[in-house]
Amino acid sequence: MDLSLTPAQEMLKGAVRQFVDQEYPKETLLEISAGMNPSMHDSWQKLADTGWLGIVIPEEFGGEGGSLTDAGVLFEELGRGPVPGPHLSSGVLSALIVLEIGSSQQKSEWLPRLANGTDLLIPAITESDYGWYEDDVTANLTSSGEGWMLNGKKAYVFNGSSATHFLCTVKSPESNHVGLVRVAAESPGVNIRSLEGFAWDMAEVTFSDVDVTQSDVLGGDLNSGWGALERAIIKTIPVLSSYQTGGCQAVYEISVGYSRTRIQFGTPIGRFQRVQDHIINLVNQLDAARWTSNEAIWKLDSGREPFDSVHLAKAVSSEAYLQACDHAHEVHAGVASMTEYGLTLHTTASRTLYTYLGDPRFHRHRLAEALGL
Amino acid sequence: MDFEPRYTQEQEDFRAEVQEWLDINVPHGIEHPADSADLTLEQYQLRRNLGYKLGDIGWLWPTAPVEYGGGGLSVDYSVVLEEEIDKYGLSLPPYYDSGGRLGGNSIMVWGTEEQKMNFLPPILKGEVRTWQLLSEPEAGSDLANVKTTAIKDGDDYIINGQKVYVGSSHGCDYMWTITCTDSEAPRHQNLGWFMIPYDTPGITVLPMDLLSSAGESGAGSGVKNVVYFDNVRVPGFNLIGGENEGWKVATTHLELEHGTGGRIARNWLVDRVFDYCKENNRRGRPLSQDQDVKDRLIDIYIDAEVGRLFQLRNYWMRHSKVNTTYEGPQASYQRKTSGLRMAHAILDIMGPAALTKDPELGAGEGYFEAHQRAAIIALHPGGTTDIQKVIMARRIGIGREVREQAGALA
Numbered sequence: 001m002d003l004s005l006t007p008a009q010e011m012l013k014g015a016v017r018q019f020v021d022q023e024y025p026k027e028t029l030l031e032i033s034a035g036m037n038p039s040m041h042d043s044w045q046k047l048a049d050t051g052w053l054g055i056v057i058p059e060e061f062g063g064e065g066g067s068l069t070d071a072g073v074l075f076e077e078l079g080r081g082p083v084p085g086p087h088l089s090s091g092v093l094s095a096l097i098v099l100e101i102g103s104s105q106q107k108s109e110w111l112p113r114l115a116n117g118t119d120l121l122i123p124a125i126t127e128s129d130y131g132w133y134e135d136d137v138t139a140n141l142t143s144s145g146e147g148w149m150l151n152g153k154k155a156y157v158f159n160g161s162s163a164t165h166f167l168c169t170v171k172s173p174e175s176n177h178v179g180l181v182r183v184a185a186e187s188p189g190v191n192i193r194s195l196e197g198f199a200w201d202m203a204e205v206t207f208s209d210v211d212v213t214q215s216d217v218l219g220g221d222l223n224s225g226w227g228a229l230e231r232a233i234i235k236t237i238p239v240l241s242s243y244q245t246g247g248c249q250a251v252y253e254i255s256v257g258y259s260r261t262r263i264q265f266g267t268p269i270g271r272f273q274r275v276q277d278h279i280i281n282l283v284n285q286l287d288a289a290r291w292t293s294n295e296a297i298w299k300l301d302s303g304r305e306p307f308d309s310v311h312l313a314k315a316v317s318s319e320a321y322l323q324a325c326d327h328a329h330e331v332h333a334g335v336a337s338m339t340e341y342g343l344t345l346h347t348t349a350s351r352t353l354y355t356y357l358g359d360p361r362f363h364r365h366r367l368a369e370a371l372g373l
Numbered sequence: 374m375d376f377e378p379r380y381t382q383e384q385e386d387f388r389a390e391v392q393e394w395l396d397i398n399v400p401h402g403i404e405h406p407a408d409s410a411d412l413t414l415e416q417y418q419l420r421r422n423l424g425y426k427l428g429d430i431g432w433l434w435p436t437a438p439v440e441y442g443g444g445g446l447s448v449d450y451s452v453v454l455e456e457e458i459d460k461y462g463l464s465l466p467p468y469y470d471s472g473g474r475l476g477g478n479s480i481m482v483w484g485t486e487e488q489k490m491n492f493l494p495p496i497l498k499g500e501v502r503t504w505q506l507l508s509e510p511e512a513g514s515d516l517a518n519v520k521t522t523a524i525k526d527g528d529d530y531i532i533n534g535q536k537v538y539v540g541s542s543h544g545c546d547y548m549w550t551i552t553c554t555d556s557e558a559p560r561h562q563n564l565g566w567f568m569i570p571y572d573t574p575g576i577t578v579l580p581m582d583l584l585s586s587a588g589e590s591g592a593g594s595g596v597k598n599v600v601y602f603d604n605v606r607v608p609g610f611n612l613i614g615g616e617n618e619g620w621k622v623a624t625t626h627l628e629l630e631h632g633t634g635g636r637i638a639r640n641w642l643v644d645r646v647f648d649y650c651k652e653n654n655r656r657g658r659p660l661s662q663d664q665d666v667k668d669r670l671i672d673i674y675i676d677a678e679v680g681r682l683f684q685l686r687n688y689w690m691r692h693s694k695v696n697t698t699y700e701g702p703q704a705s706y707q708r709k710t711s712g713l714r715m716a717h718a719i720l721d722i723m724g725p726a727a728l729t730k731d732p733e734l735g736a737g738e739g740y741f742e743a744h745q746r747a748a749i750i751a752l753h754p755g756g757t758t759d760i761q762k763v764i765m766a767r768r769i770g771i772g773r774e775v776r777e778q779a780g781a782l783a
Contacts, residue, residue, distance in 0.1 A: 001452070002375045003689045069374055259771045270772020273763070279771050280762050284703060291682035298374050312678055364671045371647070373661050373670060 003294070009073045016077035019050065024081045026342045033345055038085035038201065039120055039162040047083070047117075053091035054115025056235075062112030063095070068235060072242035072297045079246025082349045084200060086120045086159035088243060093236040093357075094121040094167050097180065101219040101228035110182075121182065122163035124154035124205050125229070132358045134226040137178045139207065140171045141222065148173075148212040150183060153204065158356050160203025161194050168207070169229065172222040179222030180229065181212045200352040233357055235300055237310050241293035241317035244353055248286040248317075248324040251346050255279050255331045262335075275331055282327040289317035311367035315360040321350040376685065378452045387450055391432075391457045398426050405462050407730065407739035408746075410542070410586055412595045417543045420468040421502070428499030433466050434477070436692075441481070442494035448692035469541040469594040470496075472503025476549030476613075479566065479625045482781050483614035491610070492568055495546075503568075504540035505626075506550040506600060513753075514760050516551065516627075517620065521602060523552035523565055523612075530554075530567065530612065532605040537581070538754065542595025544578070545571050551623060554616045564619025566626075568611045575605040585746035624780030628701060630755040635687025635704065642744065643677045646670065646719060649737055660722065669718040676711035683707050697779050699768040702761040709751055709758050716748035 005013065023043040032038050047053065055071045057063020064070070071092060078087060095114050098107060098121075113119040127138060139152020150170060157166075163185045172179050183190060189210040195202040218225060256279060259270025269275045296309035325347040329336045336343040354360070380388070400419045406412055427433040428442070435451040437443020444451070451465075458465060466473065473496040480492050495501040512518040521534025532552060539548075547568050554565035569576070580596045614622035650661035650670060660666045683704040690697050720727050723736045730739030752758055770776030 001378045001448075001685075001689055002693070003686060004693070004695075005374065256769060256771055260773065268772040270766075272772075273766070276766040276771050277762065279769065280706075280765050283699065283765070283769065284707065287683065287686075287700075287703065288679040291686055292678065294374055295376050295682060298376050302375075312675060316675060316679065364668070364675075367674070368667045368671055371670075371674065373647075373650075373667050 057115045062115040071239045075243040076246035079243035080250040086162045089159045090120045096232035121165045124166040124168045128155045150207045150210040177223040178226040180218040180225035182216040238296035241313040244317040244321040245289040251328045255328045278327040278330045285320035289320035292316045307370040311363040315363040318354045325350045408743040424499035434497045442497035471505040472549035501546035503547040504545045506536040532602045536600040539598045561620040566613045575603040577601040585750040628780030699765040702764040706761040712748040
């Protein structure tokens with residue numbers, strides 16, 4: 001048993017922290033959150049230049065060839081920002097999907113472009129009922145000359161406005177199963193509508209008679225996409241949970257710091273046990289997120305049966321990040337409501353990620369299945 | 374990161390040796406009553422006999438230093454031992470020995486060499502069982518307010534006072550006791566810890582009638598007691614850490630009691646509840662297929678998993694000598710509060726069957742009824758949930774420039 005990071009992982013952690021401090025200071029994060037596309041900011045190009053977008057992509061495809069533990073270390077630090085953008089959706093989830101089911105040609109052509117950030121391949125999975133099951137997919141393909149024509153509407157597509165390409169789940173024309181196709185965001189018939197509000201970078205993406213070539217069908221097979229997608233999601237989830245853990249960590253540090261400096265009734269407010277209760281609840285959430293995520297990643301990296309731990313990690317860390325922010329708001333009161341203070345960056349992220357790749361209720365159901373209930 | 378102990382060939386050989394030894398030496402007929410208050414003298418003696426044998430070969434306290442009678446084993450070997458004895462539903466030691474665990478460690482840190490040589494080998498070899506005596510009617514959460522006095526008289530001390538929530542059924546050999554050694558001295562500079570032989574004249578032990586004795590159920594604590602000291606004469610040699618120096622000793626004791634030691638054993642409760650729900654029907658189908666029941670089972674599971682991971686982390690931190698701050702009381706807080714939430718969930722799932730130990734209508738042969746009681750009472754031993762939070766806040770340094778340090782561990 002050894003719950004520590006390797007020296008190389010500690011170095012990575014330090015390097016990412018330094019990068020985030022330098023390239024994503026609060027001013028930058030606020031600038032992006034005020035309405036900028038995160039992948040259009042100068043800092044995004046610097047992030048791409050580090051090679052970290054390819055952390056899980058094998059070296060032969062231009063990536064770093066890292067383990068999921070390495071990815072967890074990276075994303076926990078990005079979560080501290082919280083650094084926005086399609087790093088997880090394109091760099092991890094889509095890359096893993098392509099690795100799962102892509103043909104050798106697709107892998108060698110697409111993956112290097114994901115690793116260096118040239119392409120931002122965004123999974124477009126859910127539709128208006130926000131279901132994460134195979135039979136929730138209604139987008140469909142019809143035969144069209146040598147290839148296919150795609151019609152359908154994808155909703156709540158996380159990072160949708162950053163996409164150069166979408167990785168779209170579609171109902172197979174041949175069976176009740178689902179396939180995956182790649183569609184360039186600039187293709188005729190693709191319409192991206194940003195969903196404004198209390199969420200990060202969500203979009204509705206409508207596909208109207210969009211041409212899809214057979215070479216953009218993942219693995220050339222329209223019947224086995226869902227299995228590949230689920231396998232990739234299972235691996236991505238604990239990395240996402242690590243990001244949420246990093247968010248909790250930042251929110252915790254901000255709150256402890258504030259408890260030391262905010263004076264009311266002539267004393268730092270942290271002296272009040274009511275305030276302490278909020279911070280203790282917060283740190284309990286933080287550590288629950290951290291250790292469930294770590295154990296899930298370890299199971300995946302060491303080839304163990306991961307399902308119970310993965311669903312546990314997403315249920316726990318989604319709840320943890322959301323509640324950590326709630327507690328932080330209780331500690332800060334009015335100050336935290338001011339955009340310029342920066343806490344709402346996390347509050348918004350915590351809500352968005354709560355639902356991304358399935359909310360706690362969904363994962364509790366999957367956990368029950370994994371436990372044989 | 375690696376969440377599982379790695380076993381070398383040497384460890385696997387050790388496991389085979391342990392399995393063979395336990396197979397021969399764990400006495401037949403060991404039973405685990407649903408409520409540890411029902412642990413019979415005969416059952417206690419079976420456990421003590423096993424303790425002697427374990428102590429003889431250094432496996433009772435496997436990681437304690439050899440020179441004091443421990444096993445001197447690394448954590449990698451103690452893990453094997455704990456895993457193997459857990460298969461018998463037992464832990465190390467296989468009987469309630471709070472004073473051995475907490476007092477022994479405190480003596481290891483604060484005792485003189487002579488005291489260590491005198492007190493530790495009997496504990497570590499299983500020759501004596503030791504209770505811890507902390508709470509008093511006027512001193513619970515505020516432990517430093519103890520009123521039991523120890524007044525110097527020649528080379529001895531004379532002890533007077535009353536302790537509550539003490540020990541177990543079937544007596545002990547030593548009482549690891551915090552006292553006030555100077556009523557006039559300032560708070561925290563007026564305390565002293567003693568190892569008091571059980572048979573010293575002037576000691577009266579009376580059982581308490583409690584809803585549950587809770588705590589350490591695996592080790593079978595049994596009933597708790599009131600202990601009265603009436604002019605009890607104890608040699609000065611038995612004062613550990615020095616007169617008026619008891620608070621520093623308490624920091625070590627409390628650090629362990631607050632959960633910093635960690636553990637790796639799994640929680641039997643989850644398996645039991647899941648099995649119950651799979652095996653028992655309501656309206657013609659297993660409880661476990663009811664969506665409401667499933668939701669509550671998952672509540673229980675998640676709480677138990679988070680608790681397991683906190684304990685696992687603490688176990689690793691302790692044995693890897695990683696500095697801890699708030700992690701001990703955090704694990705304790707999680708254990709206590711989640712235990713109560715789980716009891717609530719179990720009551721939701723099972724209804725009144727969880728509230729009776731009736732052999733016909735009670736759920737789980739009385740285990741759930743005992744758990745319903747124990748979950749409530751477990752909120753206070755070793756520090757209330759509020760005290761756990763107070764310690765966490767100090768260790769985190771909320772509202773403070775300087776964070777409190779964790780107590781020293783051996």
